[in-house]
Amino acid sequence: MLWRPPGWGDVCVPGSCFAERLSDMLPLTPGEHRALERLEERERHLRRGAALQRENDPCSDLFILRKGLMMSSVLLDDGSRQILRFLFPGDMMGVSSLVYREAPETITALTDVVVCPFERTAMSALISDHPRLAALIMVYNQIERTALTDRLAALGRTSAKARVAAILLEMRNRMRMLDKALTKTFTLGLTQEEIGDATGLTAVHVNRMLRQLEDDGVIARAAGQVTLTNERALARAANFVDRYAGLDLGWLPAGR
Amino acid sequence: MLWRPPGWGDVCVPGSCFAERLSDMLPLTPGEHRALERLEERERHLRRGAALQRENDPCSDLFILRKGLMMSSVLLDDGSRQILRFLFPGDMMGVSSLVYREAPETITALTDVVVCPFERTAMSALISDHPRLAALIMVYNQIERTALTDRLAALGRTSAKARVAAILLEMRNRMRMLDKALTKTFTLGLTQEEIGDATGLTAVHVNRMLRQLEDDGVIARAAGQVTLTNERALARAANFVDRYAGLDLGWLPAGR
């Protein structure tokens, strides 16, 4: 098994991971903080490799990821897998339970993780009692949606090298949101097969693309770590846009 | 220019197209109907080919599509285009204006269209005054998100033929939501180049795949119309799942 960085998500303080995420966008009121904390009252631990939710299984809870790294994916009937999204502490997961009786995607732990399950009715109460949080959750979903369309455009219209470059940048940036000290060197924590399933490539070709990026001098690899030696070139190759920047939330209602 | 079916969306009755869409999921209260109608008080007409919103331009309004067919797409810096979504009457567009100062995607009219612009503050009021509508809009966004992940999996992991088959099914199904009488034969209303930009293929290859599907006997083409002659086989080839079915909305708060 691939070595995964230990203790990812230890930065997550007691209270609400999700509140932290939202308050990056906007200061929250004490009432809002309390409401969000109620979503994370229960805890559940999973071993790496364990599935939190399986495609086509009945589903009803939502989750906040508190600690560790997870992914959501779908399985096609020829047996191939497409990874839709990597999930970091503070991410809300299984939102499709708000809509579907059966889960459209599988959610799996890539490291040992801690998740906080909550019921759909809790979401209902939150929306009724805290309109601004409802709006913020819409904003959060929209950011996620845009990241998804970026990936879609990458799969449809960019080369294998560009897609691998994009994943490297995405992972580094998301990890940096948890650990501000992190800069150019980081532990990727994904197998080449996982990178392939996220980018629509084979593991073999991912390996070749990593080598090419290394030969091009834009990344370096050593001891399970990746270093972005020429971030500018990497971002250009990957068509990269930071979707957590350039926000404009002036329209939100007042907090309660 | 490709011939487009005339008068698409004429089925849209006076009132609110978007309310019609939502009430397919759940009966709405009179108060909710009135609130949604306020989103469609203003009208704007666009000629086919016109852009409603351009990538990277400042944006602030959202829109409901009332009549016609549109698409949202992104342009990569090598000049290639990825179509993200086709938009039908009743669809909400430009939701990214809730989040970003500058539009992440371009929205273009594929036929002459009528759209209803409304301000972000209208959304804010809606969320505060009608929690159940806020929840329904989340549901709506989530369905759209799932359609996007289906497309993502198709681009990443299925053959060209399967992707083209998927587009045909998707378009037929969405058109059938507007015109229940529509069954196996319909006017696609897309150029092969547009199909290519949606599926991540070249127009040339789309043409070959259409021919193959025809030779396989699963579709027929005549006079700008497509007939699905073997829908079962087509759905199997395309890994198709109907994301507008299997909903479970029991958790929603009460309507006002």
Next chain:
DNA sequence: CGAGATTTTGAGAGCCTTCAAAGGCGGTGG
């Protein structure tokens, strides 16, 4: 009827996959 867009078809090239095998690394059990 002419101009421009779209569809169709062919030939060749290239990117990525498949298949295969060797090497490295970490974990486990003796």
Next chain:
DNA sequence: CCACCGCCTTTGAAGGCTCTCAAAATCTCG
């Protein structure tokens, strides 16, 4: 503490799917 085992990474060779380039045919619209 060492050896073994499984997973992951790396590399090579060959094949196929899809792209590029090119040109003719068809269709739409003015």
